[in-house]
Amino acid sequence: MTTDLDQNPRSLLVSERSSFRDLKNRISSQVEQLHLNYKVSLLLPEYSFDRSVPRTRIDEDNxxxxxxxxxxxxxxxxxxxxxxxxxxxxxxxxxxxxxxxxxxxxxxxxxxxxxxxxxxxxxxxxxxxxxxxxxxLLSHHPGGGASLQTLLSRHDWSEHRPEVSRHTLTHLSCPALLTSDLLSCDPHSFLEWLGAAHAHISCGNTSSSFLSSLVCPEPKTALSRALSVSVCGLLLPQDIHRLLQQIRVYLEESHLESWACLTVHGFVDSPVSWGANEHGVLRGGENFYSLLMFHDDVYYLHQATGAHDTCPP
Amino acid sequence: MRREDETDETSVFRRVVLKNASPYHYMKICLVLDDESTKLSAVDLKLFILTGLKNLFGEVGAAISFDLLKYDEDTLSGLLRVPSRSLVKLWSSLTLLGFYQNQACAFRVLQVSPYLLSLTGNSRELKLD
Known part of the structure; x- marks a missing residue:
């Protein structure tokens, strides 16, 4: 009985390191294969800013x-x-x-x-x-709206813009070895730290704290400020490609040892994820990828799926 | 359970597939109380959950080291982190917690995931303007 209680449904995390300069890198096709993106979050260190849904649940509804x-x-x-x-x-x-x-x-x-x-x-x-x-929920390429007009004219529809939110995080503790040649902390603790940063959870605990013992992976440094931006809506892989290019330009222009982290969440209730493979919720419905990029074009890609989903490409 | 898919000495490419390797699970929970005006601090909530664990699983349950990562007193909702092997124990004791100070209550488990990151991007929270 005890062993049963200790077991959990399968989880899968694919962690990949490659470089944009590597001719065989597959980042474009990987970005291309997650079609139904719900949210994009970006974390930029040392940067601050100067300037009714269809209630369909895939485990209950069609x-x-x-x-x-x-x-x-x-x-x-x-x-x-x-x-x-x-x-x-x-x-x-x-x-x-x-x-x-x-x-x-x-x-x-x-x-x-x-x-x-x-x-x-x-x-x-x-x-x-x-x-x-x-x-x-429909999305179209820039300029592709005209072809949708005939379809939309026969139905009730309304237009929604993606929702953008920005937060400047101050005094953020961050794993110190976020460099392209050596990522010392393991993928799970890195993703935990990233999740804590996006959820505005403090990592400044000690192991004896009563409420929480969550700490930043060691060794760590402190960032005086960082920018967390997120966009919610039905986002196309093409939008993400464009964003990726802009981040690469930004990283090339910025100083050494700079990095940026882009996370793309798929829809929890999407019937497919990673190409045309079946997706379901079960408990969390996780299907996301997180791309940690450095100024020297090296990147780390973490792709996660939930129970029963097939392995990401 | 680690498998090196491909390794190439000359390039930086490396691919690792980790299966069931997540050390923790994360839960987004919400406490629903009969009397909505009842206030509960973060410490109260953690003690309450600990009591439930102890009632159901005894000292073994009380020894489970879960964390209350985030808590909102207004909505009585929070994020929990629990070692993966204790997830079922914590979840079952949350389900069976029916009374807080003699008033009926229930825990709603909104989302569970082996990644904290995925709790920050739940499309079920999407509101179209």
Missing amino acids: CVSLTPKGHLTLSLDKDSFEVLGVEGKPSRFNHRVKKRFVVSVDLTDSCMAPGGRGYLRLLAGLKSRLRLKMDF
Whole structure:
């Protein structure tokens, strides 16, 4: 019994070090593969600033996603799946009883062309049998709004801007060996420290504190100030690419030993993460990556997924 | 449980896959009380949770070293850190804590993750203007 109580669902953390100069670096394709990004947080040291959602929960409701490559994923409960009558497979997040099913459709396939066999079958299932109604969050490339107009004109819609928040952190203790050639602290304690910084949790405890014994990984230094910026909304991989380029320019211009840390959180209730792989919540629904960049183009990438998700690329 | 996928002496590339290696789990919790005007300090909350652990698991439970990382007195919500192997014990004792000073109460576990970072980016908190 004791061993059972000590066990937890699987967690996976992939930690990678590479350089932007390395011709074989895969950062672009990795950024590209997490489509449904919810939040981007940036931490910059020694920098300060001078100047109703669809309530869909993937473990309770039906949830649909469509990626730019034309991959439609429907995560459905058992009843809806049976009514829809389209081929699918049981979710990896089922426990003993198969209560949730995933239908994956490649819309670029020839039989899914308007008027095609698969197209008519799916449409009939969605429109006359299942009568599924959903709210969608859509995002488009700059200038790509025109092509959406015809679609939007047939539905109720409203426009939302990403929400930006900034905090200047003062007297932040920080792991001292944040340099490109040697990252001494292990990935988990680094991510813990980063999480504490973004959540405004103080690391200034001692091991005997009653409330919390959270401390910054040793050896540490103190930063007089740091900037924490976050953007929330449906953010495209292209937006993140642009941001990455700007941070690299900033790092090249700034002094030595500078770094920046970019964290991208995927939607907790997204039916897919890392390409078209199935994603679920179970307890935390974590799917995020964190990119620690240095002025000499070396970077550390930490990719995390929750239980039952497949390994990140 | 560490596996070196690829190593190349000439480049800086290195990839490590860590499976179930997280030393801690983090919980975002919220205490719901019958009488909403009741005030609870951070120390009170930690003592209350400790009592629950001791009632359910005895001295073994009382010895679990969890941390209250952050606490908001107005919303009675906070972040807990617990060693991964004690997560189930802490969670079950939170579930069974039904009374605070003779008034009915319940702990709502809002999010649990092996990464503190993922508690800072929960899309279920997204509010569209």
